[in-house]
Amino acid sequence: MPTESSRSSQGNPASSPDTVTEGEVQELSGTVTRIVYRSEDTGYTVCAIKVSAPSQQSGHRQFWQHPSSRTPASSGDRAEVTIVGTCEALWIGENLKATGRWIRHPKHGRQFQTEHITCIAPVTSEGIRTYLASGMIKGIGEVTANRLVDAFGDDTLRIIDKESARLTEVPGVGAKTRDKIRESWHAQKSIRDIMVFLRGHGIGAAQAARIHRQYGNDAIAVVTRNPFRLCQDVWGIGFKSADKIAASLGLPPESEIRARAGILYTLQTMSDEGHCYCPWEVLLEEGQALLSIPTEILDDAVKHEIAGNQLVEDQGNVYLAPLYHAEVRIAAKINELFGARHSFPPIDASKALPWAEKQMNITLAPAQATALKMALSEKLSIITGGPGVGKTTIIRALVDVFRKRGLSVSLAAPTGRAAKRLAEATSSEARTLHRLLEFQPQTATFLRGPDLPLESNIVVLDEVSMIDTMLMNHFMSALSPRSHLVLVGDSDQLPSVGPGNVLKDLIDCNSIPCSRLDTIFRQHSMSSIVYNAHRVNNGEHLELPEGNELSDFYFIREDDPEQMIKHMLALITKRIPERFGLNYRKDIQVLTPMRKNQLGAENLNTVLQEALNPSGLSLSRFGVTYRVDDRVMQIRNNYEKEVFNGDIGIVKAVEIEDKSVTVDFDGRPVKYESNEIDELDLAYACSIHKSQGSEYPAVIILLATQHYKLLQRNLLYTAITRGKKLVCLIGSSKAVNIAIHNNKTMLRRTSLAKRVSGGT
Numbered sequence: 001m002p003t004e005s006s007r008s009s010q011g012n013p014a015s016s017p018d019t020v021t022e023g024e025v026q027e028l029s030g031t032v033t034r035i036v037y038r039s040e041d042t043g044y045t046v047c048a049i050k051v052s053a054p055s056q057q058s059g060h061r062q063f064w065q066h067p068s069s070r071t072p073a074s075s076g077d078r079a080e081v082t083i084v085g086t087c088e089a090l091w092i093g094e095n096l097k098a099t100g101r102w103i104r105h106p107k108h109g110r111q112f113q114t115e116h117i118t119c120i121a122p123v124t125s126e127g128i129r130t131y132l133a134s135g136m137i138k139g140i141g142e143v144t145a146n147r148l149v150d151a152f153g154d155d156t157l158r159i160i161d162k163e164s165a166r167l168t169e170v171p172g173v174g175a176k177t178r179d180k181i182r183e184s185w186h187a188q189k190s191i192r193d194i195m196v197f198l199r200g201h202g203i204g205a206a207q208a209a210r211i212h213r214q215y216g217n218d219a220i221a222v223v224t225r226n227p228f229r230l231c232q233d234v235w236g237i238g239f240k241s242a243d244k245i246a247a248s249l250g251l252p253p254e255s256e257i258r259a260r261a262g263i264l265y266t267l268q269t270m271s272d273e274g275h276c277y278c279p280w281e282v283l284l285e286e287g288q289a290l291l292s293i294p295t296e297i298l299d300d301a302v303k304h305e306i307a308g309n310q311l312v313e314d315q316g317n318v319y320l321a322p323l324y325h326a327e328v329r330i331a332a333k334i335n336e337l338f339g340a341r342h343s344f345p346p347i348d349a350s351k352a353l354p355w356a357e358k359q360m361n362i363t364l365a366p367a368q369a370t371a372l373k374m375a376l377s378e379k380l381s382i383i384t385g386g387p388g389v390g391k392t393t394i395i396r397a398l399v400d401v402f403r404k405r406g407l408s409v410s411l412a413a414p415t416g417r418a419a420k421r422l423a424e425a426t427s428s429e430a431r432t433l434h435r436l437l438e439f440q441p442q443t444a445t446f447l448r449g450p451d452l453p454l455e456s457n458i459v460v461l462d463e464v465s466m467i468d469t470m471l472m473n474h475f476m477s478a479l480s481p482r483s484h485l486v487l488v489g490d491s492d493q494l495p496s497v498g499p500g501n502v503l504k505d506l507i508d509c510n511s512i513p514c515s516r517l518d519t520i521f522r523q524h525s526m527s528s529i530v531y532n533a534h535r536v537n538n539g540e541h542l543e544l545p546e547g548n549e550l551s552d553f554y555f556i557r558e559d560d561p562e563q564m565i566k567h568m569l570a571l572i573t574k575r576i577p578e579r580f581g582l583n584y585r586k587d588i589q590v591l592t593p594m595r596k597n598q599l600g601a602e603n604l605n606t607v608l609q610e611a612l613n614p615s616g617l618s619l620s621r622f623g624v625t626y627r628v629d630d631r632v633m634q635i636r637n638n639y640e641k642e643v644f645n646g647d648i649g650i651v652k653a654v655e656i657e658d659k660s661v662t663v664d665f666d667g668r669p670v671k672y673e674s675n676e677i678d679e680l681d682l683a684y685a686c687s688i689h690k691s692q693g694s695e696y697p698a699v700i701i702l703l704a705t706q707h708y709k710l711l712q713r714n715l716l717y718t719a720i721t722r723g724k725k726l727v728c729l730i731g732s733s734k735a736v737n738i739a740i741h742n743n744k745t746m747l748r749r750t751s752l753a754k755r756v757s758g759g760t
Contacts, residue, residue: 028112029097031127032090033080039620043086046111049096050080085114093131095120121157125149128156137188139180147172160185194219201248207241210234213675224249228261232268235636236678239265239290254293259301262291264310267320271499275749276327276469277317317751323499326473330502331755333476334512337380340481343457344407349373355404356397364397365390371515372397375486378513382464382487382506385517386537387721388530391488392425395460398486399428402458410456412436414471416647418463418693420666433461433471434644437478441639448478456483463693464489468498469752492537494718495748497645497689505752512756528553529727533720536713536740542729552726559732561598564702567730568604569611571700580726582698584612585631585650589696590685591719593710599702601685608684617654619661621677626661628654633683633690634665641670646690648683688719699723703731703739711739 030049037046083098090096100114122131132145137160140148151170152159159166164182167173173181191212197220198208214234215222222229227245230237239262251258266286270278278286280302287298302318305311312324319327353372357363364372368390375381375398385391395411402409411430413419423430436454438447448454459479461467464487467475479485487506495501507514520530528551532542545551558564572584582588590608595601609630618627626632634647643649649665659674672680688701701719703711716739720727729736 025099025101027097027099028083029095031122032092032094032096035090035092036082038090045087045090046082046084047090048080048082081112083112083114085117087117087119090119091131092134093122093127095122095127123154125153128154137181138184139177144172190217198223201245203241203245207237210236226257228257231265254297256301259291259293259297260305263287263298263301263305266290267318271320271323274495274499274501276323276499276751277319277749280313280316280318283318323469326469327750327752327755329473330469330476330752333479334380334756336481337485340379342379343482344405347376347401347405349376352376352401356401359400360397362393365519367515367517367519368394371517374513374515376401380485380512382512382514383517384489384491384503384507384514386490386492387533388520388527389517391517395462395488396426398460399426407457408455409458409460410436410454411460411462413462413693414466415693416644418466421695422462432644433475437474439639444639446474446478450477453480454478454483458484458486460486460488462488464503465491465493466496466693467502468496469500469502470498472502492714492717493721494689494692494714500750500752501748502752505750506756509753509756529720529723533717536717536720539713539740539743541740542736555729557733558730561704561706564599564704564730565607568700568702571728572608573611576698576726580698582726585629587697588700589691589722590700590702591688591691591722592685592702593688593707593715595687597706599704599706601687604685605682609682612684619654619656619659621674624682626651626654626677626680628652631683632663632680633686634679635681636679638679643670646693688715691722692718694722695724696722697724698726700728700730703729703735705732705735707735708738711735711742713740713743715739
């Protein structure tokens with residue numbers, strides 16, 4: 001551990017306007033005796049200290065003495081006082097110096113509110129004994145702490161730090177325990193040094209934890225050398241945070257490293273919005289707006305990044321290099337697929353179709369029959385259409401016919417939920433694309449690729465609208481040129497979260513055989529969900545049940561956000577369970593256009609957690625409380641845990657001691673350590689984008705004019721099509737009408753369609 005570390009305290013965020021400041025700025029020192037409360041996210045700490053023996057300060061009250069004291073304390077007195085403030089780490093037994101002032105809090109009484117804290121490791125045997133017994137070092141409990149101090153006395157901490165080989169001189173400390181103590185000691189020392197450094201440059205505790213997780217003991221060196229690496233390497237840290245750190249470190253505003261980082265960040269931001277490229281001049285304009293530096297410097301930065309192969313220029317457009325190469329490779333593979341020989345003899349559709357109909361005991365509609373013939377004969381084909389038009393029926397028929405011929409068929413979808421739905425609908429194995437391509441978490445690469453292609457005769461991909469450019473490139477690279485490929489999806493849904501618009505581009509290129517299904521079949525004709533989804537997609541108004549007529553689609557008209565939330569709570573806690581027998585935890589999903597604001601997913605999750613799961617064992621991390629039985633969602637891909645962005649599970653265990661939670665994902669328990677919990681979010685409510693590829697027995701959709709910027713036809717259409725048995729729409733008629741009539745979806749800058757049709 002460092003012998004001394006300085007930390008700025010941000011005071012007491014729990015203070016109310018009634019808090020009274022009673023004293024002038026003073027200094028207080030003492031030994032930590034109790035830690036009453038500590039937030040690992042923010043570093044906010046409430047602790048008790050036994051103050052050191054006072055030293056008279058001329059003209060002032062003894063510095064440790066509270067302003068309300070009427071009787072001077074003798075020099076031998078000790079007092080235990082409560083201090084509040086923010087610091088990176090704190091252990092029982094540590095000595096500290098705190099600068100601050102006495103306050104009177106209306107609820108907690110008199111406290112010493114700190115402005116600055118300096119922690120110092122104890123130097124006396126008794127202090128060291130308490131310090132080590134606090135649990136700060138793995139391998140040292142109360143018994144071992146006593147033995148160490150008995151052996152080494154005041155020199156114990158120096159021995160641990162500098163001469164750890166001597167620890168085995170102590171009875172009961174073997175080689176394994178010695179190594180554990182040494183490793184834990186240096187880890188704590190490193191973490192504290194890093195935390196102090198990062199907080200000194202304005203980085204919060206939650207972000208600092210992520211930085212340490214990414215870079216380990218090299219964190220200070222990496223951040224000092226190039227703070228802009230943070231926004232590329234560390235999830236949750238944006239360019240603006242990195243830019244503040246750079247300024248704090250004294251990096252000039254017009255420096256080349258800042259200009260290059262700003263250009264890369266601008267393109268990455270556009271990629272996050274779905275674009276694959278940006279026109280050069282637009283890129284310079286956006287970069288100047290971000291950085292406020294001359295375009296000449298930015299122009300040089302773009303050229304520098306192109307020369308360094310980070311960016312690619314193509315016909316006046318600038319790409320992040322991976323996106324450019326992905327587009328080019330997808331187009332090349334598609335054209336290669338068309339030029340390669342078939343891996344099996346042609347199938348006679350005139351015989352295959354009647355056989356499939358008999359096998360499935362159905363009669364295919366003309367459009368379905370046409371789509372099936374196309375998929376049986378073409379090397380690459382696309383089947384698209386909305387809900388209830390028979391896409392899954394065609395996939396089932398394809399699988400039956402191909403397997404009857406003794407051919408191998410692989411079924412895949414971009415997410416686990418979509419793959420599970422596909423498997424249930426076809427009674428066949430279906431995998432996620434990552435599993436199909438045999439993703440290797442240790443190296444973050446795919447085993448399947450050009451050198452080890454997929455061996456299936458036919459590959460069927462479902463929910464292709466969710467597949468972005470980068471994932472499609474990985475898949476196409478692993479596809480054998482002799483394989484058949486059938487792409488299935490709804491091109492009218494929201495496009496992929498990642499960059500590109502793969503399904504729409506492949507349809508628009510007009511080079512790939514495509515069947516569009518638009519007939520709703522009899523089994524779905526009575527469903528108001530399917531009917532209204534198609535009406536929305538056609539720009540038509542909703543048709544709703546009259547009076548108390550039982551339906552699977554309801555619209556509660558409400559303009560006031562507070563009342564919308566009350567309607568939502570009534571539906572999820574009482575009306576839906578009582579009338580439809582559905583359970584809030586596993587059957588009902590609340591959907592909203594965005595994460596922020598009153599009707600955003602974050603606030604709705606807080607409200608719903610309080611209503612549905614208000615008590616029980618819980619753990620708070622990064623501003624979110626996780627409680628046993630909470631519904632949670634993974635919000636980023638974690639390949640080591642094999643849990644992916646959008647997967648939903650239930651919290652089954654909370655461990656207070658090691659600050660971990662265990663989540664059940666479809667019967668598979670997954671443990672999240674303290675520094676991993678920020679990968680989870682509450683999932684009583686989620687954004688409509690996050691719901692892509694999923695179906696829920698019931699959905700409650702909130703739509704208000706405060707969502708104005710996101711009110712688009714494909715957003716409402718996607719939300720409605722998530723519900724299988726019940727859709728309840730709560731919102732203003734104005735907002736719904738805006739969404740239905742707004743078919744001007746944001747144009748994504750991509751060149752895939754042009755590359756496929758042009759062969760480049």
